[in-house]
Amino acid sequence: xxxxxxxxxxxxxxxxxxxxxxxxxxxxxxxxxxxxxxxxxxxxxxxxxxxxxxxxxxxxxxxxxxxxxxxxxxxxxxxxxxxxxxxxxxxxxxxxxxxxxxxxxxxxxxxxxxxxxxxxxxxxxxxxxxxxxxxxxxxxxxxxxxxxxxxxxxxxxxxxxxxxxxxxxxxxxxxxxxxxxxxxxxxxxxxxxxxxxxxx
Amino acid sequence: xxxxxxxxxxxxxxxxxxxxxxxxxxxxxxxxxxxxxxxxxxxxxxxxxxxxxxxxxxxxxxxxxxxxxxxxxxxxxxxxxxxxxxxxxxxxxxxxxxxxxxxxxxxxxxxxxxxxxxxxxxxxxxxxxxxxxxxxxxxxxxxxxxxxxxxxxxxxxxxxxxxxxxxxxxxxxxxxxxxxxxxxxxxxxxxxxxxxxxxx
Numbered sequence: 001x002x003x004x005x006x007x008x009x010x011x012x013x014x015x016x017x018x019x020x021x022x023x024x025x026x027x028x029x030x031x032x033x034x035x036x037x038x039x040x041x042x043x044x045x046x047x048x049x050x051x052x053x054x055x056x057x058x059x060x061x062x063x064x065x066x067x068x069x070x071x072x073x074x075x076x077x078x079x080x081x082x083x084x085x086x087x088x089x090x091x092x093x094x095x096x097x098x099x100x101x102x103x104x105x106x107x108x109x110x111x112x113x114x115x116x117x118x119x120x121x122x123x124x125x126x127x128x129x130x131x132x133x134x135x136x137x138x139x140x141x142x143x144x145x146x147x148x149x150x151x152x153x154x155x156x157x158x159x160x161x162x163x164x165x166x167x168x169x170x171x172x173x174x175x176x177x178x179x180x181x182x183x184x185x186x187x188x189x190x191x192x193x194x195x196x197x198x199x200x
Numbered sequence: 201x202x203x204x205x206x207x208x209x210x211x212x213x214x215x216x217x218x219x220x221x222x223x224x225x226x227x228x229x230x231x232x233x234x235x236x237x238x239x240x241x242x243x244x245x246x247x248x249x250x251x252x253x254x255x256x257x258x259x260x261x262x263x264x265x266x267x268x269x270x271x272x273x274x275x276x277x278x279x280x281x282x283x284x285x286x287x288x289x290x291x292x293x294x295x296x297x298x299x300x301x302x303x304x305x306x307x308x309x310x311x312x313x314x315x316x317x318x319x320x321x322x323x324x325x326x327x328x329x330x331x332x333x334x335x336x337x338x339x340x341x342x343x344x345x346x347x348x349x350x351x352x353x354x355x356x357x358x359x360x361x362x363x364x365x366x367x368x369x370x371x372x373x374x375x376x377x378x379x380x381x382x383x384x385x386x387x388x389x390x391x392x393x394x395x396x397x398x399x400x
Contacts, residue, residue: 122390165385166393178388184381185365190322193366 004196006032006093007186008115010101011179012108013123014153015078016135018169019102022123025176026183027100033183034097036089039065042080055085073103073110078148082107098183105156108163119186121179122163126170128154204396206232206293207386208315210301211379212308213323214353215278216335218369219302222323225376226383227300233383234297236289239265242280255285273303273310278348282307298383305356308363319386321379322363326370328354 011019027033039055041062050056057065062081065071074083084101092099101111101118111118125131131153141149160166165182169175186192211219227233239255241262250256257265262281265271274283284301292299301311301318311318325331331353341349360366365382369375386392 121388124393161390161394163390165388166390167388168393178384181381181384182388184378185385188321188365188367188378188382190361190363190366193324193368194361 004096006034006096006098007192008089008093008099008101008111008118009183009186010103010108010111010118010120011123012103012105012121012163014125014131014156015149016131016138016153017123017125018134018172018175019123021172022167022169022175022179023100023102025172026179029180030183032096032098034092034099036084036092036099036101038101038103039071039083039085040080042078042082072114073107075104075106075110077104077106078145078152084111098187105159112162117191119165119182120163121165121167121182122160123175124157124160124166124168126168128157204296206234206296206298207392208289208293208299208301208311208318209383209386210303210308210311210318210320211323212303212305212321212363214325214331214356215349216331216338216353217323217325218334218372218375219323221372222367222369222375222379223300223302225372226379229380230383232296232298234292234299236284236292236299236301238301238303239271239283239285240280242278242282272314273307275304275306275310277304277306278345278352284311298387305359305362312362317391319365319382320363321365321367321382322360323375324357324360324366324368326368328357 011023013019023035027035037051037055039057039062041057041059044050044056048054059081062083065083066074070085070087071083072086072089074081082104084103084107089099103111108120112120132150135146135149167175167178211223213219223235227235237251237255239257239262241257241259244250244256248254259281262283265283266274270285271283272286272289274281282304284303284307289299303311308320312320332350335346335349367375367378
Protein backbone atom coordinates (compact mmCIF):
# COMPACT_ATOMS: atom_id res chain seq x y z
CA UNK A 1 0.00 0.00 0.00
CA UNK A 2 0.97 3.69 -0.24
CA UNK A 3 1.79 5.87 2.74
CA UNK A 4 -1.79 7.07 2.82
CA UNK A 5 -3.68 6.45 6.05
CA UNK A 6 -7.02 4.67 5.82
CA UNK A 7 -10.44 5.73 7.04
CA UNK A 8 -12.75 4.03 9.53
CA UNK A 9 -16.18 3.01 8.25
CA UNK A 10 -18.84 1.99 10.73
CA UNK A 11 -21.77 -0.12 9.59
CA UNK A 12 -24.63 -0.78 11.95
CA UNK A 13 -28.31 -1.60 11.99
CA UNK A 14 -30.68 -4.09 13.58
CA UNK A 15 -29.88 -7.77 13.67
CA UNK A 16 -31.09 -9.56 10.51
CA UNK A 17 -30.99 -6.47 8.27
CA UNK A 18 -28.36 -8.04 6.01
CA UNK A 19 -25.17 -6.20 7.03
CA UNK A 20 -23.08 -9.35 6.62
CA UNK A 21 -24.21 -10.00 3.04
CA UNK A 22 -23.70 -6.38 1.99
CA UNK A 23 -20.22 -6.37 3.52
CA UNK A 24 -19.24 -9.64 1.86
CA UNK A 25 -20.15 -8.24 -1.56
CA UNK A 26 -18.45 -4.89 -1.04
CA UNK A 27 -15.24 -6.37 0.37
CA UNK A 28 -14.86 -8.88 -2.44
CA UNK A 29 -14.90 -5.99 -4.92
CA UNK A 30 -12.42 -3.73 -3.13
CA UNK A 31 -9.11 -5.07 -1.90
CA UNK A 32 -8.19 -1.88 -0.06
CA UNK A 33 -10.92 -2.65 2.49
CA UNK A 34 -10.32 -4.60 5.67
CA UNK A 35 -12.65 -5.95 8.26
CA UNK A 36 -12.12 -5.23 11.93
CA UNK A 37 -12.62 -8.54 13.75
CA UNK A 38 -14.60 -7.97 16.96
CA UNK A 39 -14.13 -9.83 20.20
CA UNK A 40 -17.31 -11.39 21.61
CA UNK A 41 -18.47 -13.52 24.48
CA UNK A 42 -21.34 -15.01 22.45
CA UNK A 43 -21.18 -18.60 21.23
CA UNK A 44 -20.05 -19.21 17.65
CA UNK A 45 -22.85 -19.93 15.16
CA UNK A 46 -22.42 -22.90 12.82
CA UNK A 47 -19.78 -22.04 10.23
CA UNK A 48 -18.28 -19.10 12.11
CA UNK A 49 -14.50 -19.19 12.45
CA UNK A 50 -12.55 -17.85 15.43
CA UNK A 51 -10.23 -15.01 14.37
CA UNK A 52 -12.12 -14.52 11.09
CA UNK A 53 -15.75 -13.79 12.02
CA UNK A 54 -15.04 -12.94 15.65
CA UNK A 55 -12.51 -13.54 18.35
CA UNK A 56 -14.59 -15.81 20.58
CA UNK A 57 -13.51 -15.16 24.15
CA UNK A 58 -14.71 -15.95 27.66
CA UNK A 59 -16.34 -13.33 29.82
CA UNK A 60 -13.22 -13.26 32.02
CA UNK A 61 -10.92 -12.58 29.06
CA UNK A 62 -13.31 -9.89 27.79
CA UNK A 63 -13.34 -8.10 31.14
CA UNK A 64 -9.55 -8.21 31.16
CA UNK A 65 -9.41 -6.61 27.67
CA UNK A 66 -11.69 -3.83 28.89
CA UNK A 67 -9.59 -3.29 32.00
CA UNK A 68 -6.32 -3.18 30.02
CA UNK A 69 -7.70 -0.66 27.50
CA UNK A 70 -7.33 -3.14 24.63
CA UNK A 71 -10.78 -2.26 23.22
CA UNK A 72 -11.61 0.85 21.22
CA UNK A 73 -15.28 0.44 22.09
CA UNK A 74 -17.41 -2.24 23.65
CA UNK A 75 -21.04 -2.81 24.45
CA UNK A 76 -23.34 -5.45 25.86
CA UNK A 77 -26.09 -6.62 23.54
CA UNK A 78 -28.73 -9.33 24.04
CA UNK A 79 -26.77 -10.64 27.02
CA UNK A 80 -23.43 -10.88 25.19
CA UNK A 81 -20.41 -8.57 25.07
CA UNK A 82 -18.88 -7.24 21.85
CA UNK A 83 -15.78 -5.07 21.45
CA UNK A 84 -13.30 -3.72 18.88
CA UNK A 85 -9.64 -4.54 19.58
CA UNK A 86 -7.65 -1.31 19.19
CA UNK A 87 -4.19 -2.42 18.02
CA UNK A 88 -5.10 -4.43 14.89
CA UNK A 89 -7.34 -1.53 13.77
CA UNK A 90 -4.60 1.07 14.08
CA UNK A 91 -2.12 -1.17 12.30
CA UNK A 92 -4.46 -1.60 9.32
CA UNK A 93 -5.18 2.14 9.11
CA UNK A 94 -1.46 2.91 9.10
CA UNK A 95 -0.96 0.39 6.31
CA UNK A 96 -3.44 2.41 4.23
CA UNK A 97 -6.45 0.12 4.49
CA UNK A 98 -9.95 1.43 5.03
CA UNK A 99 -11.27 -0.52 7.99
CA UNK A 100 -14.88 -1.56 8.36
CA UNK A 101 -16.41 -1.92 11.81
CA UNK A 102 -19.58 -4.02 11.78
CA UNK A 103 -20.87 -3.19 15.24
CA UNK A 104 -24.00 -2.71 17.34
CA UNK A 105 -25.58 0.72 17.74
CA UNK A 106 -24.21 1.32 21.23
CA UNK A 107 -20.73 0.46 19.96
CA UNK A 108 -21.19 2.84 17.01
CA UNK A 109 -22.09 5.60 19.44
CA UNK A 110 -18.88 4.94 21.34
CA UNK A 111 -16.85 5.16 18.11
CA UNK A 112 -18.45 8.57 17.45
CA UNK A 113 -16.53 9.75 20.50
CA UNK A 114 -13.21 8.03 19.70
CA UNK A 115 -13.24 8.46 15.89
CA UNK A 116 -15.62 11.31 15.06
CA UNK A 117 -14.07 11.45 11.57
CA UNK A 118 -15.27 7.89 10.82
CA UNK A 119 -18.12 7.32 8.37
CA UNK A 120 -21.30 6.15 10.09
CA UNK A 121 -23.74 4.06 8.09
CA UNK A 122 -27.05 2.63 9.26
CA UNK A 123 -28.60 -0.24 7.29
CA UNK A 124 -32.39 -0.06 7.21
CA UNK A 125 -34.82 -2.84 6.23
CA UNK A 126 -37.50 -1.90 3.68
CA UNK A 127 -40.11 -2.69 6.37
CA UNK A 128 -40.26 -4.14 9.87
CA UNK A 129 -42.07 -7.20 8.53
CA UNK A 130 -39.17 -7.99 6.19
CA UNK A 131 -36.79 -7.83 9.12
CA UNK A 132 -39.00 -10.11 11.22
CA UNK A 133 -39.14 -12.69 8.42
CA UNK A 134 -35.36 -12.64 7.94
CA UNK A 135 -34.73 -13.14 11.64
CA UNK A 136 -37.22 -16.02 11.92
CA UNK A 137 -35.67 -17.70 8.87
CA UNK A 138 -32.23 -17.62 10.45
CA UNK A 139 -33.62 -19.77 13.31
CA UNK A 140 -30.44 -19.97 15.37
CA UNK A 141 -32.05 -18.67 18.56
CA UNK A 142 -34.44 -19.91 21.22
CA UNK A 143 -37.96 -18.34 21.10
CA UNK A 144 -37.13 -16.21 24.16
CA UNK A 145 -33.94 -14.88 22.63
CA UNK A 146 -35.78 -14.26 19.35
CA UNK A 147 -38.45 -12.20 21.11
CA UNK A 148 -35.69 -10.20 22.78
CA UNK A 149 -33.95 -9.63 19.43
CA UNK A 150 -37.18 -8.38 17.82
CA UNK A 151 -37.82 -6.00 20.69
CA UNK A 152 -34.26 -4.70 20.43
CA UNK A 153 -34.54 -4.34 16.64
CA UNK A 154 -37.69 -2.24 16.98
CA UNK A 155 -35.95 0.08 19.42
CA UNK A 156 -32.82 0.25 17.29
CA UNK A 157 -34.69 1.29 14.15
CA UNK A 158 -35.65 4.46 15.94
CA UNK A 159 -31.98 5.47 16.27
CA UNK A 160 -31.31 5.89 12.55
CA UNK A 161 -31.24 9.68 12.82
CA UNK A 162 -27.96 9.56 14.72
CA UNK A 163 -26.17 8.25 11.62
CA UNK A 164 -24.77 10.09 8.60
CA UNK A 165 -25.91 7.62 5.97
CA UNK A 166 -29.01 5.44 5.71
CA UNK A 167 -28.89 2.57 3.26
CA UNK A 168 -32.18 0.77 2.67
CA UNK A 169 -31.50 -2.91 2.05
CA UNK A 170 -34.38 -3.58 -0.31
CA UNK A 171 -32.54 -4.84 -3.40
CA UNK A 172 -29.16 -6.21 -2.35
CA UNK A 173 -27.35 -4.95 -5.51
CA UNK A 174 -28.52 -1.40 -4.83
CA UNK A 175 -27.51 -1.53 -1.18
CA UNK A 176 -24.08 -2.83 -2.20
CA UNK A 177 -23.62 -0.01 -4.74
CA UNK A 178 -24.80 2.52 -2.16
CA UNK A 179 -22.28 1.31 0.38
CA UNK A 180 -19.48 1.34 -2.23
CA UNK A 181 -20.40 4.94 -3.07
CA UNK A 182 -20.38 5.96 0.59
CA UNK A 183 -16.87 4.52 0.98
CA UNK A 184 -15.55 6.07 -2.25
CA UNK A 185 -17.07 9.46 -1.44
CA UNK A 186 -15.53 9.16 2.02
CA UNK A 187 -12.11 9.00 0.40
CA UNK A 188 -12.88 12.25 -1.43
CA UNK A 189 -13.69 14.13 1.77
CA UNK A 190 -11.66 17.29 2.24
CA UNK A 191 -10.39 15.99 5.58
CA UNK A 192 -8.99 12.88 3.83
CA UNK A 193 -7.32 15.04 1.18
CA UNK A 194 -5.63 17.10 3.87
CA UNK A 195 -4.67 13.99 5.87
CA UNK A 196 -3.02 12.35 2.87
CA UNK A 197 -1.85 15.51 1.07
CA UNK A 198 -2.21 14.44 -2.52
CA UNK A 199 -1.93 16.68 -5.54
CA UNK A 200 -1.01 20.32 -5.03
CA UNK B 201 -40.10 10.75 -11.73
CA UNK B 202 -41.26 9.85 -8.22
CA UNK B 203 -42.45 12.35 -5.63
CA UNK B 204 -38.96 12.46 -4.19
CA UNK B 205 -37.29 15.87 -4.11
CA UNK B 206 -33.82 16.16 -5.63
CA UNK B 207 -30.60 17.41 -4.12
CA UNK B 208 -28.38 20.29 -5.19
CA UNK B 209 -24.80 19.44 -6.14
CA UNK B 210 -22.28 22.24 -6.51
CA UNK B 211 -19.13 21.66 -8.55
CA UNK B 212 -16.44 24.28 -8.58
CA UNK B 213 -12.71 24.71 -9.08
CA UNK B 214 -10.32 26.84 -11.08
CA UNK B 215 -10.88 27.51 -14.74
CA UNK B 216 -9.31 24.80 -16.92
CA UNK B 217 -9.43 22.06 -14.29
CA UNK B 218 -11.77 19.95 -16.41
CA UNK B 219 -15.14 20.41 -14.69
CA UNK B 220 -16.99 20.43 -18.02
CA UNK B 221 -15.55 17.09 -19.17
CA UNK B 222 -16.21 15.40 -15.83
CA UNK B 223 -19.78 16.68 -15.84
CA UNK B 224 -20.42 15.55 -19.39
CA UNK B 225 -19.35 11.99 -18.53
CA UNK B 226 -21.30 11.83 -15.29
CA UNK B 227 -24.49 13.24 -16.76
CA UNK B 228 -24.49 10.91 -19.72
CA UNK B 229 -24.45 7.96 -17.30
CA UNK B 230 -27.21 9.18 -14.97
CA UNK B 231 -30.51 10.41 -16.33
CA UNK B 232 -31.77 11.60 -12.95
CA UNK B 233 -29.21 14.42 -13.08
CA UNK B 234 -29.92 17.83 -14.52
CA UNK B 235 -27.71 20.77 -15.21
CA UNK B 236 -28.58 24.21 -13.92
CA UNK B 237 -27.99 26.60 -16.83
CA UNK B 238 -26.30 29.78 -15.58
CA UNK B 239 -26.91 33.26 -16.89
CA UNK B 240 -23.75 35.11 -17.93
CA UNK B 241 -22.67 38.38 -19.46
CA UNK B 242 -19.58 36.84 -21.03
CA UNK B 243 -19.39 36.24 -24.78
CA UNK B 244 -20.19 32.75 -26.07
CA UNK B 245 -17.16 30.61 -26.98
CA UNK B 246 -17.20 28.77 -30.32
CA UNK B 247 -19.69 25.92 -30.11
CA UNK B 248 -21.52 27.18 -27.02
CA UNK B 249 -25.30 27.29 -27.37
CA UNK B 250 -27.57 29.85 -25.70
CA UNK B 251 -29.97 28.16 -23.25
CA UNK B 252 -27.88 25.00 -23.18
CA UNK B 253 -24.39 26.00 -22.03
CA UNK B 254 -25.44 29.38 -20.64
CA UNK B 255 -28.11 31.97 -20.99
CA UNK B 256 -26.08 34.71 -22.66
CA UNK B 257 -27.48 38.04 -21.51
CA UNK B 258 -26.49 41.69 -21.62
CA UNK B 259 -25.22 43.46 -18.53
CA UNK B 260 -28.48 45.42 -18.36
CA UNK B 261 -30.59 42.24 -18.36
CA UNK B 262 -28.31 40.67 -15.74
CA UNK B 263 -28.65 43.66 -13.42
CA UNK B 264 -32.41 43.45 -13.85
CA UNK B 265 -32.38 39.74 -12.86
CA UNK B 266 -30.39 40.60 -9.74
CA UNK B 267 -32.77 43.44 -8.87
CA UNK B 268 -35.86 41.26 -9.34
CA UNK B 269 -34.47 38.43 -7.17
CA UNK B 270 -34.46 36.02 -10.12
CA UNK B 271 -30.98 34.71 -9.22
CA UNK B 272 -30.20 32.26 -6.43
CA UNK B 273 -26.59 33.42 -6.41
CA UNK B 274 -24.42 35.56 -8.61
CA UNK B 275 -20.82 36.66 -8.74
CA UNK B 276 -18.46 38.65 -10.92
CA UNK B 277 -15.49 36.77 -12.22
CA UNK B 278 -12.73 37.88 -14.61
CA UNK B 279 -14.82 40.91 -15.55
CA UNK B 280 -17.98 38.94 -16.35
CA UNK B 281 -21.12 38.23 -14.35
CA UNK B 282 -22.48 34.73 -13.69
CA UNK B 283 -25.67 33.76 -11.88
CA UNK B 284 -28.04 30.85 -11.18
CA UNK B 285 -31.69 31.44 -12.16
CA UNK B 286 -33.84 30.38 -9.22
CA UNK B 287 -37.12 29.19 -10.79
CA UNK B 288 -35.84 26.51 -13.19
CA UNK B 289 -33.71 25.07 -10.37
CA UNK B 290 -36.64 24.75 -7.97
CA UNK B 291 -38.82 23.22 -10.67
CA UNK B 292 -36.23 20.53 -11.41
CA UNK B 293 -35.74 19.70 -7.71
CA UNK B 294 -39.49 19.33 -7.23
CA UNK B 295 -39.60 16.99 -10.23
CA UNK B 296 -37.12 14.75 -8.40
CA UNK B 297 -33.99 15.62 -10.38
CA UNK B 298 -30.65 16.15 -8.71
CA UNK B 299 -29.43 19.47 -10.03
CA UNK B 300 -25.79 20.25 -10.70
CA UNK B 301 -24.52 23.80 -10.36
CA UNK B 302 -21.22 24.34 -12.18
CA UNK B 303 -20.26 27.68 -10.68
CA UNK B 304 -17.35 29.86 -9.61
CA UNK B 305 -16.05 29.77 -6.05
CA UNK B 306 -17.69 33.00 -4.98
CA UNK B 307 -21.01 31.68 -6.32
CA UNK B 308 -20.49 28.40 -4.43
CA UNK B 309 -19.96 30.36 -1.25
CA UNK B 310 -23.24 32.13 -1.83
CA UNK B 311 -25.04 28.79 -2.31
CA UNK B 312 -23.62 27.65 1.05
CA UNK B 313 -25.84 30.33 2.58
CA UNK B 314 -28.97 29.62 0.49
CA UNK B 315 -28.67 25.82 0.27
CA UNK B 316 -26.43 24.65 3.12
CA UNK B 317 -27.71 21.11 2.55
CA UNK B 318 -26.23 21.06 -0.97
CA UNK B 319 -23.16 18.94 -1.73
CA UNK B 320 -20.06 21.04 -2.34
CA UNK B 321 -17.33 19.59 -4.54
CA UNK B 322 -14.04 21.20 -5.49
CA UNK B 323 -12.16 19.87 -8.52
CA UNK B 324 -8.39 20.00 -8.07
CA UNK B 325 -5.72 19.68 -10.77
CA UNK B 326 -2.91 17.16 -10.06
CA UNK B 327 -0.48 20.11 -10.17
CA UNK B 328 -0.52 23.81 -11.00
CA UNK B 329 1.61 23.14 -14.10
CA UNK B 330 -1.04 20.79 -15.48
CA UNK B 331 -3.64 23.49 -15.02
CA UNK B 332 -1.46 26.08 -16.73
CA UNK B 333 -0.94 23.80 -19.74
CA UNK B 334 -4.67 23.06 -20.06
CA UNK B 335 -5.54 26.75 -19.98
CA UNK B 336 -2.90 27.67 -22.57
CA UNK B 337 -4.09 24.87 -24.85
CA UNK B 338 -7.63 26.18 -24.77
CA UNK B 339 -6.34 29.44 -26.29
CA UNK B 340 -9.63 31.31 -26.41
CA UNK B 341 -8.36 34.33 -24.47
CA UNK B 342 -6.12 37.31 -25.07
CA UNK B 343 -2.73 37.12 -23.26
CA UNK B 344 -3.91 39.72 -20.73
CA UNK B 345 -7.06 37.77 -19.92
CA UNK B 346 -5.02 34.56 -19.70
CA UNK B 347 -2.63 36.11 -17.19
CA UNK B 348 -5.64 37.23 -15.15
CA UNK B 349 -7.14 33.74 -15.28
CA UNK B 350 -3.91 32.14 -14.08
CA UNK B 351 -3.63 34.59 -11.21
CA UNK B 352 -7.23 33.90 -10.25
CA UNK B 353 -6.69 30.13 -10.51
CA UNK B 354 -3.73 30.30 -8.14
CA UNK B 355 -5.79 32.21 -5.58
CA UNK B 356 -8.76 29.86 -6.02
CA UNK B 357 -6.72 26.72 -5.38
CA UNK B 358 -6.12 28.00 -1.89
CA UNK B 359 -9.86 27.90 -1.14
CA UNK B 360 -10.27 24.14 -1.40
CA UNK B 361 -10.61 23.75 2.38
CA UNK B 362 -14.02 25.41 2.30
CA UNK B 363 -15.47 22.49 0.37
CA UNK B 364 -16.75 19.11 1.55
CA UNK B 365 -15.24 17.03 -1.23
CA UNK B 366 -11.99 17.36 -3.17
CA UNK B 367 -11.75 15.44 -6.42
CA UNK B 368 -8.31 15.38 -8.03
CA UNK B 369 -8.69 15.36 -11.81
CA UNK B 370 -5.60 13.35 -12.65
CA UNK B 371 -7.09 10.41 -14.55
CA UNK B 372 -10.46 11.46 -15.99
CA UNK B 373 -12.10 8.02 -15.41
CA UNK B 374 -11.22 8.15 -11.72
CA UNK B 375 -12.50 11.69 -11.30
CA UNK B 376 -15.75 10.69 -13.02
CA UNK B 377 -16.20 7.68 -10.72
CA UNK B 378 -15.39 9.85 -7.70
CA UNK B 379 -18.01 12.39 -8.66
CA UNK B 380 -20.60 9.64 -9.28
CA UNK B 381 -19.86 8.25 -5.81
CA UNK B 382 -20.23 11.67 -4.20
CA UNK B 383 -23.66 12.07 -5.82
CA UNK B 384 -24.82 8.55 -4.94
CA UNK B 385 -23.59 8.85 -1.35
CA UNK B 386 -25.36 12.20 -1.19
CA UNK B 387 -28.64 10.41 -1.89
CA UNK B 388 -27.95 8.11 1.07
CA UNK B 389 -27.51 10.97 3.51
CA UNK B 390 -29.76 10.74 6.52
CA UNK B 391 -31.21 14.18 5.72
CA UNK B 392 -32.27 12.91 2.26
CA UNK B 393 -33.85 9.82 3.81
CA UNK B 394 -35.89 11.99 6.15
CA UNK B 395 -36.80 14.43 3.35
CA UNK B 396 -38.10 11.68 1.13
CA UNK B 397 -39.36 9.28 3.83
CA UNK B 398 -38.64 5.98 2.19
CA UNK B 399 -38.82 2.59 3.88
CA UNK B 400 -40.02 2.38 7.47
